[in-house]
Amino acid sequence: MVVKSSHCCFHYSALGDSIALGVGATNNYGYVNYFRDFLSTLYNCVDLTNHAVVGLSSGNLLNQLKQNTSIREDVKNASVITISIGGANLLRCITNGNINDACATNGVLAFIQDWPQIMNEIRNSIVSKAEILVMTVYNPLTGVNPNYNKVENYIQQINYVISHLGYRFMYKYKVVDVHEHFQGLFPDGNWKVCTWTHFCEPSPNPHPTDSGHLEIARLHEIIYGENYCYHD
Numbered sequence: 001m002v003v004k005s006s007h008c009c010f011h012y013s014a015l016g017d018s019i020a021l022g023v024g025a026t027n028n029y030g031y032v033n034y035f036r037d038f039l040s041t042l043y044n045c046v047d048l049t050n051h052a053v054v055g056l057s058s059g060n061l062l063n064q065l066k067q068n069t070s071i072r073e074d075v076k077n078a079s080v081i082t083i084s085i086g087g088a089n090l091l092r093c094i095t096n097g098n099i100n101d102a103c104a105t106n107g108v109l110a111f112i113q114d115w116p117q118i119m120n121e122i123r124n125s126i127v128s129k130a131e132i133l134v135m136t137v138y139n140p141l142t143g144v145n146p147n148y149n150k151v152e153n154y155i156q157q158i159n160y161v162i163s164h165l166g167y168r169f170m171y172k173y174k175v176v177d178v179h180e181h182f183q184g185l186f187p188d189g190n191w192k193v194c195t196w197t198h199f200c201e202p203s204p205n206p207h208p209t210d211s212g213h214l215e216i217a218r219l220h221e222i223i224y225g226e227n228y229c230y231h232d
Contacts, residue, residue, distance in 0.1 A: 010043035012036055013051065013074045013130070015061060016084035019216075020052035024198055024207025031208070032082065034217030038224075039080070049074045057088045057107075058114035065121040075122060078130040082220060085118075086111055086137045086158040090151075091206065098147055104154045115161050119171035131227070132173035133220055134162055138182040140199035140206035142191040155179065176219050182212075 014020050014032040022030025036048045051064065051071050061083075064071050075081060089107035093100045122128050136159040141148045161167070163175050182192050191200065196212030198205035208216060 009045035009047045010039060010080075011074070011078045012039055012046055012048045013071075013078035013081045014048065014083075015064075015071075015075075015081060016052045017056040017088045018052070018054040018207060019087065019135075020050065020082065020084040021054060022052075022213065023054060024205065025210050025213045029210075030213040031216035031220065034214055035082065035220045035224075038217065038221045049078075052084070055088050055092070056085065058085050058111045058118065060088075061085050062114050062118050062121065065118060065126065072126050075128050075130070076126050078128060080224065081122070081128065081130045081132045083132065083134045085134075086162065087206075089158065090137070090154050093154075094151065099151050099154065101150075108154055108157045111158050112161055116167060116171075119167060119173065123171050131224070132171075133176050133223055134173050135176040135216065135220070136162055136179040138179045138193070138197075140193050140197045140204075142193060142200070143184065174223050176216075176223050178216055178219060181215070181219060 012035075018024075019030070020032055022028035022033060024030070032048070032050055032052070036046055039046045051068075051074065053060065053064075056064075065075065089111050090099070090104055093103035093107055122132070137155050139148065139152050139155050141151055159179055163177075167173075168175065182196055185191055186195070194200035195209065196215055197208055
């Protein structure tokens, strides 16, 4: 049995792009909402502020953190922060599954520059003590898509920065490896991304389905639960 924490209101701040906003889910009730629901089983009161924006790039997020006083205040007071960022750096470069190399290269270079500044802003400028969970960027293409490897190359470069041990140690955040989890096939032979994203539908959309958002939330719950004390 889980005993709820007796602490006052627990503050959860969500940052990032359209995935954090819940795009792809019914009524935009996405992984952030599901993770909030999970936190509500642990704490008597959970206060969620979701500052996600459709199409938010790493540079946009950095500007938010530097310039938006409301976001800065929420981040400073947060007990936990989740971040979904990096996908929009590349998504604007993809048309019908084809990726523009020059655009994608610039998107990766921007992320490489922005990421340590984002984390430095949170930890050292805003001085947030929150537990931070950062999800990796997943590839919505199936492994047999002729453009899979090219798209994967750019995604992996962004995920390498997110997962970099030096940054994780310096800025004390945890990685939720959605990319790895969304790879490959289910035991029945169906591609995971065809269940967890809308990309295999007649009008391909890389955003998660309801079940995809639930799965992303579940992965966050596992990582968060590693440090949470459960009592019988």
